Amino acid sequence: MRGPALDPELKALLADMQLSTELTPEMLQAIRQMPSQPFKTDAERHDVTLGEIELTVFRPKGITPAGCVYWIHGGGMVMGDRFSQIDIPLQWLTELGVAVVTVEHRLAPEATGTTQVEDCYRGLLWAAGELGIGTIVVAGISAGGGLAAGVTLMARDLVGPRIAAQVLICPMLDHRNDSPSSRQYEGVPGVWTREMNEFGWRSVLGDATDVSPYVSPALAEDLSGLPPTYVDTGTAEVFRDEDVAYAARLWAAGGDAELHTWAGGFHGFDAIFPDAALSRRARRTRTEWLARKLSG
Template sequence: MSPLARPAFDPELGMLLTDMPLIPQITSEILTQLRQIPSTPLEAMLAGRKVDRRELTIPAADGADIPMTVLIPSDSATAAPCVYWMHGGGMIMGDRFSQLDIPLEWLDALGAVVVTVDYRLAPEHGGITPVQDCYQGLRWIVEHAEELGVDPDRIIVAGTSAGGGLAAGVTLMARDLGGPAISAQILSCPMLDHRNATTSSRQYSGGPAVWTGETNAFAWNAVLADLHDGRIPAYISPSLAEDLSGLPPTYIDAGSAEVFRDEDVDYATRIWAAGGQAELHVWAGGFHGFDSLFPRANLSAAARRMRTEWLTRTLPPAGRENTSDPRSDSVDAPWIEGLDPGRVI
């Protein structure tokens, strides 16, 4: 079978990509090598910014330590908005400092406190562990909002790639468990569907790409290997969620030339069908993670600016109660007990 045609890259991004080695498929051996590549040092990202940094660990549901970093603008007013960041990397690599330059733009623009979480990675910790770790981090933020100077009614969950999928899963969990309330979610090229069966996933299989269908399958197999009974929770593969009502305002973007394009468009469409509010941008010629890899390119700058503009428009003003979640705002419900079985597939 001949390969499917692919949308052309944005010319500037295409030129930049020629100097980047592309991996047709990540293997266990390649993953070991990729994990040894350090993230951009946080000190470099904070240079020129007046930020108070706190390093801490919180207990996971099973008692393990979850490292988190809190970044508070030095001149932060009380009741600041909070951006809770989940990093990309297919849930198999990366750390809490990966792609952190993106939410730091919201720290600059909105005076937001940024909290980033080191959720545990597959295959060592697959199944529900990554999203459950992220949900525990959200609960910790709300429980410590006063000491952080955070307005609990203005918490944004955000992430890119796998982190975008985890942000979507955390938002579904918060809705179903009665809290904590989330003001908005930003899902950048999110990894939402383990089935890997869309047209775009097929377009970006069988040849080099930033993230291929084959690599996507490898990552999902690592995450889901322990779910032997075939019951995949929608919290880890959010496209499985049958009900997308009751979600906060949502921003979704993707490139036209990437594997996650179609599942991301479908997720936005289903939010609209459920009566929700979503803004969708598909950037013509953008490949997966283009704005993280080449932030100074013209298309990247436009994509990053658009997210900031949306968040500025969408974020409720200080002191206004968040009413996006119609359920209870209690965070005492356990993670698994009391869930509606109809929401778990």
């Protein structure tokens, strides 16, 4: 079953990348040894260690932050660090005047079950209690988007901290990995395929049958009482259908949710190629939504 066509500009950019269908333990080890991508910022920075996890706080210079974005990085639950895709929230820092807290949670397969979402929730509690910023937005991309959804569910169920909004960028929400869009990207070399997704989920869950909705938020029976939510995804990616379904379930529960499904976008397209025309549109739309929620 063939998936939707890629955006022509993104397709041309992808042609220069070495793509695969699978992720193996050996490939993962090699990826983990690669250095973090460099980034530039004029923001004030300090690092915090909370037991097994680390946080970095970025603050805009010379102003009182308009809010705090708690950022959770992507990487399929198995790779990445707190500076992965950091340019996305740092753009919000520059344009919207928010502080950014980014969390380095433990990774699978070393950390399994609910460990990662509990790490992220622990960091969120610290940020809410120590920074003195009342408005907190939880945001994440890919696996980080799934963890952001799980943390937001956890904050609702444990009665705090209060989250003003959540931004879920191409989130990894459903361990069942059996949607039509997932099957469309099976056996097809790409940035994130059905086979890679299976590797990531198996690394977290093993053969477990009792899966927490905090880990796989698509399992949550009740999506009421959640904060305003932004969900975006591409039409040409594994997570398309589970992301659309999550937004629809938020609406069905009476929630405030905005969904954007970018035609021709592959998984994480605007993180990988931020200067492509479709990426600029996606980032601008997301930033404008967040600005409205912060001002409201």
